[in-house]
Amino acid sequence: MHMPDALLSPAVAVPAIAVSGAALAFACRRAARELDDRKIPLMGVLGAFVFAAQMINLPLVIIPGVSWHLIGAVLMVSLLGPYSSFVVMTAVLAIQALLLGDGGLLALGCNTLNMGVISCFLGYGVYSAIGSWAGGARGRTLAAIAAAVVSSTAAAVAAAIEIHLSGKNPVSLFSAVWLMGSVHFLFGIGEGVLTVAVLAFILRLRPAAVQGGAQVQRAAMRRFVLAGLGVSLLIGGVVSWWASSSPDGLEHAAAVFKWPEGESAFGGLMQPVEKALASVPFLANALIGLTATALAFAVSLMLSGLAARRSAASKAA
Amino acid sequence: MHHAYVDQLSAMSSPVHRLDPRTKIICTLAFCGIVVSVPADRLALLAWCVPPLCAALAVSRLPLLYFLKRCLLLSPFVATVLVFFPFTQHSGTEVARVGPLHVYSGGLLMSAVLAARFLCTVLAALILACTTPFAALLRGLEKFRVPRMFIMVLSFLYRYLFVLVDESDRMRRARDSRSPRPGGAAALRAAPGMIGMLFIRTYDRSDRVYSAMLARGFDGTVRTLDELHFHVADAAVLAGFAAYFIAVFIVAR
Numbered sequence: 031m032h033m034p035d036a037l038l039s040p041a042v043a044v045p046a047i048a049v050s051g052a053a054l055a056f057a058c059r060r061a062a063r064e065l066d067d068r069k070i071p072l073m074g075v076l077g078a079f080v081f082a083a084q085m086i087n088l089p090l091v092i093i094p095g096v097s098w099h100l101i102g103a104v105l106m107v108s109l110l111g112p113y114s115s116f117v118v119m120t121a122v123l124a125i126q127a128l129l130l131g132d133g134g135l136l137a138l139g140c141n142t143l144n145m146g147v148i149s150c151f152l153g154y155g156v157y158s159a160i161g162s163w164a165g166g167a168r169g170r171t172l173a174a175i176a177a178a179v180v181s182s183t184a185a186a187v188a189a190a191i192e193i194h195l196s197g198k199n200p201v202s203l204f205s206a207v208w209l210m211g212s213v214h215f216l217f218g219i220g221e222g223v224l225t226v227a228v229l230a231f232i233l234r235l236r237p238a239a240v241q242g243g244a245q246v247q248r249a250a251m252r253r254f255v256l257a258g259l260g261v262s263l264l265i266g267g268v269v270s271w272w273a274s275s276s277p278d279g280l281e282h283a284a285a286v287f288k289w290p291e292g293e294s295a296f297g298g299l300m301q302p303v304e305k306a307l308a309s310v311p312f313l314a315n316a317l318i319g320l321t322a323t324a325l326a327f328a329v330s331l332m333l334s335g336l337a338a339r340r341s342a343a344s345k346a347a
Numbered sequence: 348m349h350h351a352y353v354d355q356l357s358a359m360s361s362p363v364h365r366l367d368p369r370t371k372i373i374c375t376l377a378f379c380g381i382v383v384s385v386p387a388d389r390l391a392l393l394a395w396c397v398p399p400l401c402a403a404l405a406v407s408r409l410p411l412l413y414f415l416k417r418c419l420l421l422s423p424f425v426a427t428v429l430v431f432f433p434f435t436q437h438s439g440t441e442v443a444r445v446g447p448l449h450v451y452s453g454g455l456l457m458s459a460v461l462a463a464r465f466l467c468t469v470l471a472a473l474i475l476a477c478t479t480p481f482a483a484l485l486r487g488l489e490k491f492r493v494p495r496m497f498i499m500v501l502s503f504l505y506r507y508l509f510v511l512v513d514e515s516d517r518m519r520r521a522r523d524s525r526s527p528r529p530g531g532a533a534a535l536r537a538a539p540g541m542i543g544m545l546f547i548r549t550y551d552r553s554d555r556v557y558s559a560m561l562a563r564g565f566d567g568t569v570r571t572l573d574e575l576h577f578h579v580a581d582a583a584v585l586a587g588f589a590a591y592f593i594a595v596f597i598v599a600r
Contacts, residue, residue, distance in 0.1 A: 075549050
């Protein structure tokens with residue numbers, strides 16, 4: 031899902047670079063403050079680990095010959111917490127773009143937004159919210175699967191929206207969101223199950239590694255996470271209500287925002303597919319809502335982190 | 348290490364290799380920005396983006412065939428989009444009819460423009476990667492105010508990338524040589540153990556790395572001997588690059 035430069039327009043790529051850059055600067059500061067410089071080699075070497083783990087190919091049992099692999103974002107989040115794992119995942123994306131040409135240089139902002147900000151911050155939010163609610167091994171299982179499914183779907187939907195906003199979407203926004211979202215929903219389930227199994231293995235052999243980052247921060251962050259989740263669910267709910275309240279939510283949205291609409295969105299090849307999809311409009315609306323929630327949540331998490339730091343600083347002073 | 352090819356070409360020597368990494372970063376980013384922002388109906392402008400690319404390729408003496416192969420490997424995502432456009436973008440005149448599907452010239456043109464943009468941007472990024480050793484690239488990025496911590500994480504990542512990829516290669520080989528049907532469902536059962544073990548080995552390795560760094564007097568900052576030097580050639584390349592595209596915009600307008 032690494033987007034190349036060719037699929038994005040500057041009007042989308044540049045704001046994404048600004049947002050991702052700010053998120054990176056912020057996460058670096060937080061990660062540096064939270065732990066000693068022991069953390070730096072650990073983060074770098076874990077980035078190499080993510081890279082190497084992505085090379086362990088697994089059979090997609092349903093379709094022989096096709097393989098898939100772990101992405102590793104939720105695994106990193108559950109081991110390192112949101113800030114460090116965001117730095118690690120961004121480093122992996124940057125190496126892939128700089129060294130291998132996998133994902134464009136200008137598109138790095140968008141790719142970081144989708145696979146870093148959304149995967150790590152939203153994934154962490156879901157993981158810690160469900161983990162602290164359910165607790166224990168069962169809670170961790172549920173939390174990791176939910177985090178993987180939500181962040182994988184939201185990242186794919188965000189990518190589809192970015193391509194559409196760039197005017198490079200060959201089908202309608204509706205179809206693109208639906209296609210990308212549903213495929214990555216399934217990938218997310220696989221990712222979640224595999225993450226749970228890996229976590230269980232690591233917990234059995236080396237529990238100290240897991241207790242390091244995430245659990246210490248979780249207690250302090252829980253309040254902010256729950257507040258952020260509440261706010262962003264509200265926003266997401268409003269957006270998806272608005273999207274579904276008009277006769278054809280997405281087309282209406284496109285008209286309002288004057289999005290570059292793919293010519294003949296409902297013609298030709300996609301027509302039968304779109305007709306079938308249009309019979310279940312709530313699915314696409316739910317996906318849009320989910321993505322809006324994701325972005326809102328990531329932003330509110332960062333803001334609440336900032337607020338926490340401010341209040342801690344004023345207490346110290 | 349059969350994967351050393353990844354960064355092999357950057358150790359060559361040519362005028363492009365000797366340029367300051369900052370010059371190459373600026374030129375590459377500006378080039379990608381120009382290619383991406385050229386409107387789809389201004390093919391002439393897009394065509395004018397090709398000569399600088401060819402010049403860089405020629406001067407850097409990089410193997411062209413290898414480059415094109417790399418580009419093709421990277422394209423599945425773009426290919427999916429390209430295949431859709433001729434059938435769904437109903438503008439221009441109808442060119443062909445394949446059963447119930449209609450192919451329009453507007454869609455074909457859009458696909459062609461996207462493919463051209465893709466080739467240009469990926470080639471530019473690969474030229475940057477293959478003419479600049481990664482350490483130099485990082486020093487260039489550091490000068491552009493990329494957070495220091497991120498640079499350090501990147502350099503550790505790069506340093507241990509090949510070590511860990513070797514490690515995972517060995518694990519995969521061990522798995523495949525012990526399973527009766529490689530690629531069967533048994534690989535799924537083995538996966539959590541493999542990835543978990545890889546993580547534990549990584550974790551322990553980072554402890555050893557940190558101890559070794561402390562033993563050598565690490566205090567949180569990395570000091571290197573090689574400084575970046577901005578030569579006359581760099582100024583000339585930057586000026587030439589800017590002059591070329593300003594001229595193109597004036598002429599093509």
